[in-house]
Structure formats: structure tokens, C-alpha cells
Amino acid sequence: xxxxxxxxxxxxxxxxxxxxxxxxxxxxxxxxxxxxxxxxxxxxxxxxxxxxxxxxxxxxxxxxxxxxxxxxxxxxxxxxxxxxxxxxxxxxxxxxxxxxxxxxxxxxxxxxxxxxxxxxxxxxxxxxxxxxxxxxxxxxxxxxxxxxxxxxxxxxxxxxxxxxxxxxxxxxxxxxxxxxxxxxxxxxxxxxxxxxxxxxxxxxxxxxxxxxxxxxxxxxxxxxxxxxxxxxxxxxxxxxxxxxxxxxxxxxxxxxxxxxxxxxxxxxxxxxxxxxxxxxxxxxxxxxxxxxxxxxxxxxxxxxxxxxxxxxxxxxxxxxxxxxxxxxxxxxxxxxxxxxxxxxxxxxxxxxxxxxxxxxxxxxxxxxxxxxxxxxxxxxxxxxxxxxxxxxxxxx
Numbered sequence: 001x002x003x004x005x006x007x008x009x010x011x012x013x014x015x016x017x018x019x020x021x022x023x024x025x026x027x028x029x030x031x032x033x034x035x036x037x038x039x040x041x042x043x044x045x046x047x048x049x050x051x052x053x054x055x056x057x058x059x060x061x062x063x064x065x066x067x068x069x070x071x072x073x074x075x076x077x078x079x080x081x082x083x084x085x086x087x088x089x090x091x092x093x094x095x096x097x098x099x100x101x102x103x104x105x106x107x108x109x110x111x112x113x114x115x116x117x118x119x120x121x122x123x124x125x126x127x128x129x130x131x132x133x134x135x136x137x138x139x140x141x142x143x144x145x146x147x148x149x150x151x152x153x154x155x156x157x158x159x160x161x162x163x164x165x166x167x168x169x170x171x172x173x174x175x176x177x178x179x180x181x182x183x184x185x186x187x188x189x190x191x192x193x194x195x196x197x198x199x200x201x202x203x204x205x206x207x208x209x210x211x212x213x214x215x216x217x218x219x220x221x222x223x224x225x226x227x228x229x230x231x232x233x234x235x236x237x238x239x240x241x242x243x244x245x246x247x248x249x250x251x252x253x254x255x256x257x258x259x260x261x262x263x264x265x266x267x268x269x270x271x272x273x274x275x276x277x278x279x280x281x282x283x284x285x286x287x288x289x290x291x292x293x294x295x296x297x298x299x300x301x302x303x304x305x306x307x308x309x310x311x312x313x314x315x316x317x318x319x320x321x322x323x324x325x326x327x328x329x330x331x332x333x334x335x336x337x338x339x340x341x342x343x344x345x346x347x348x349x350x351x352x353x354x355x356x357x358x359x360x361x362x363x364x365x366x367x368x369x370x371x372x373x374x375x376x377x378x379x380x381x382x383x384x385x386x387x388x389x390x391x392x393x394x395x396x
Contacts, residue, residue, distance in 0.1 A: 024128070027120055031130045035062065039129040039170075041121065050119070050170040052129050056161050060150045063110060063168075064136040065143035081143065089148035095261070097160035101202075105149070107167040108142030111182065113174030129170070140171060140182050193229040195241040206258070208265035209272065210245045216273045219280040220244060222294035223302075236294050236302045243314040248272070250321025251328065267333055275324065275335040282344035285309045307371065310348045315359050315377045322386045326395065342393050350375075354392055358384035 012020075028036055037052040054062060065081075089105065096103035118130035131137070139146055152161055171182065201207035214220045224231070224239045231237035246256040251272060252263065260268070280290040289297070289305055310316030320343070327339040346352075350360050350373045358381045366372035390396060 023122075027128050031118075031128075034133060035131045037129050037131075039119075039127045041119070041125045041127050048114075048172045050127070050129055050172070051167065052170060053165045053167050056149070056153055056158075056164050056166065059146075059166055060153050062131065062137055063108070063139055063146050063150075065139045065146055081147070086144045086147035086151070089145055090152050093148065093152060094157060094160060105145050105166070106142070107169055108145055109140040109169045109171065109182075110137035110142075111140050111171040111173040112137050114172040115174070137168070137170065193227065193242075195225055195229060196227045198241045198245050199226040204261070204265060205263060206245050206248045206260040209248050209260065209263065209269045210241060212265065212269035213244055213248065213273060213276070214241065216269070217276045217280070218293075219276065219286060219290045223289075223297075231306075233303045233306060234299060236297050236299060238289070238302060238306060238312055239317070240314075243317055246314070247317040247321040250318055251324045252330075254322055254325045256318060256321075271333045271335060275327075275340055278337070279320075279324075279340050279344045282341060283311075283346075283348065285348040286311055308349055308351075310350055310355060310359065313375060315375055315382065316348065318382055319359060319385045319389070322382065323389055326390065339393075339395070343389075346389060346392075354388055355385055358382075358388060 035058060037054065040051040042049055042051070093103055093105070112131075112135065116132070116135045120128040120130065122128065149161070149166065152158060173182070198207055198210060203211060214224050214226070220239055223237055224241060224244065225235075225237045226241050229240065229242070231240050249256050249258040249260060252258070252260055252268065277290075280286045283290075286309070289301075292301075306312035311320060323343055324335065324340070327336040327343070328334070329336070346354070350371075356362075359376055361374050361376055363372050363374040366374075
């Protein structure tokens with residue numbers, strides 16, 4: 001529970017508090033059979049809106065989603081539900097709540113016809129909002145959050161959120177087409193790049209390990225894009241946080257999407273930092289980039305590395321990650337030094353026949369005839385590249 005400084009909250013005397021409660025109590029008593037919430041009135045976009053906070057116990061019965069069905073957009077006020085998205089939100093809440101860590105879901109937006117509710121204006125934008133028990137609020141934005149919270153409330157784990165409240169922005173709007181327009185307008189926010197989400201992620205699991213690598217491995221230090229989805233050569237950036245996070249997951253689990261939630265950040269990152277610093281310093285393809293601070297690298301050197309070396313692109317990191325997984329002992333948290341050295345002696349340039357027809361293909365119409373290579377990032381191509389490398393090293 002969050003501890004609130006009572007000295008900072010109780011800014012009025014007990015006498016004034018008693019008078020204020022005396023004013024409100026008759027309204028709550030009158031509408032005790034309905035749902036009554038303190039609220040704020042505000043204006044936006046030529047319409048009146050309300051802000052209320054709803055306790056978890058009221059949440060399921062108060063809100064309803066009306067997603068479109070089949071191929072008929074006019075069959076609902078929202079888009080069809082995205083399969084699995086509500087489950088992801090629920091898993092996020094449960095995971096954080098079980099660990100007694102802070103969590104947050106954004107304010108939901110709903111609409112209601114003004115005639116279906118009562119607003120008791122107390123002045124200065126403060127009000128009481130009375131919603132009859134038969135009235136449902138139609139979700140404008142937040143249908144997946146609503147489903148996730150509803151399913152959690154109805155589950156045996158409802159105790160995890162039973163004491164929580166959920167803010168709702170309520171638009172006083174009864175026109176169906178305007179509600180659809182509102183949904184469209186609210187859905188136009190730009191999707192955040194994965195690197196940005198990772199950079200602002202909690203320091204645990206693969207996010208924490210990735211952040212440690214970016215700071216402690218010279219190959220990544222200053223050469224990693226932490227916000228955008230692709231690394232800009234003009235800024236002498238080679239990798240993105242997302243590239244490295246997927247690589248980290250491959251190293252420890254051979255699965256680029258594994259979040260490594262049960263891994264100790266410092267133990268795992270210490271072992272991997274040592275391994276990578278040996279690998280990149282011993283590999284002829286990466287030695288110069290590893291040893292040279294980003295300030296001393298030229299744009300042409302970075303461009304050449306990304307163009308010529310498989311380890312300068314995300315698919316190459318994934319191949320390396322899966323190969324390093326073969327050298328890792330989970331029980332000892334140890335990478336086999338001999339095998340890591342063998343990996344560093346592979347020719348990681350795109351010209352190496354080892355990568356031909358798996359992650360490196362020949363472009364029949366290349367822009368540069370001297371460099372006719374194009375990359376394949378398909379899962380089967382990566383798997384084939386790993387198998388070829390393992391076979392060439394005699395690890396089978």
C-alpha cells in the first residue's frame with residue numbers, strides 16, 4: 001500500500017470536514033440503491049465530460065464493450081477484440097501484484113447518454129455522478145483493459161485488485177456514429193517503438209540484463225539506439241535495445257521472445273558480459289569496432305561494418321545468441337570458454353559460404369553488383385544457419 005503523508009492531505013480542519021460530509025451524506029443516502037461517485041466536470045471538444053473513479057467491485061457491472069463482429073463495423077462501437085491482448089494485460093497485472101510491485105493501467109474512456117445519468121453539481125467543477133443500476137457505460141477506449149480487469153475480478157485471484165480503483169473519463173454522448181468517431185480518433189496514437197518500451201522497462205529479467213550489456217560491453221556502449229526502431233548509421237549506431245534483448249533471450253533460452261522473468265539480472269549479466277567481451281575482442285570481424293569508442297569511429301566505418309558483417313544486424317545477433325546457448329551451462333551460469341573462442345574464429349562476414357542460402361541470399365538484381373547479398377530473417381533461415389555453424393565446428 002502506498003503511504004500518504006497525512007499532513008499534506010488534511011489541509012482543512014475537522015470542523016470543515018464534518019460540514020462537507022454533512023452536505024454530501026444526504027445525496028449518498030438518497031441514491032444508496034444506485035451507483036454514486038464523486039466526480040469532476042470539464043469541457044473538451046465542445047462537449048461536457050466527467051471524471052470518476054470506480055472501485056473494483058463495481059467495475060464489471062458498470063462497463064460494457066460493444067466490439068464489431070464479422071465484417072460489419074456498424075455492428076459495434078469498437079474494433080473487434082485483438083486475440084490475446086486482454087490476456088497479456090491480465091498477466092501483467094497478476095505478475096506485478098503477486099510480487100507486490102506497483103502496476104498501472106491507463107484511464108478508460110466510456111460514453112453514456114446524458115439522460116441516463118444524474119449529475120449533482122456542487123460547484124467549481126465538483127459533482128456527484130449518479131448512475132442507475134440498469135445503465136451500462138459503453139467503452140470508447142479500453143475494451144481490452146476492461147476485459148482483463150473483469151476476468152481478474154471474476155477469478156480466484158480477485159483479491160489482488162479488490163482494493164483498487166479504476167479511473168474513467170465519461171463522455172456525455174448518446175449519438176452512435178459520434179461514439180464510433182471518438183473511438184477512431186482515440187485509436188490514432190502512434191505505436192511506441194519496442195526499443196523505447198524496453199528502455200523504460202522495469203529493471204528485471206531480460207530488460208535488466210539488456211541494460212547491463214548496453215553499459216558494460218564496449219561493442220554496444222554508445223552504439224545502441226535506445227528509443228527508435230532502427231539504428232541510424234549517421235549517428236554511428238549499430239544496434240537497438242530490441243535487437244540486444246532478443247539476443248539475450250536466445251542466449252539463455254533459445255527463444256527470442258522469452259522475458260527471462262526468473263533470471264537474476266546481475267548473475268546472468270555478469271556471466272554474459274565476460275563471455276561477450278572475450279568473444280568480440282577475439283573475433284577478427286568485430287575486434288576493431290569493439291576496441292574503438294563510438295566517438296572515434298567514422299560514419300563510413302559503421303556503415304561498412306553493418307553492410308559487411310553479419311554481427312552488425314539483428315539476424316546475425318540472433319544466430320550468435322542461439323550458438324552461445326549451446327555453450328551455456330545453466331546450473332553453473334557459465335559459458336564454455338573453448339567453445340566461445342571457436343565461435344569467435346568463425347568468419348562472420350556475409351561473404352562466408354557458411355551463411356549462403358540460409359540467412360544470406362544472393363539478390364539477382366542488386367543495387368551494388370559488388371555486394372549482391374540480401375538477408376533472410378525467417379525462423380527457418382536462422383535455424384539452418386545455426387545448424388550449419390554447429391556442423392562446421394564439429395559440435396554434433
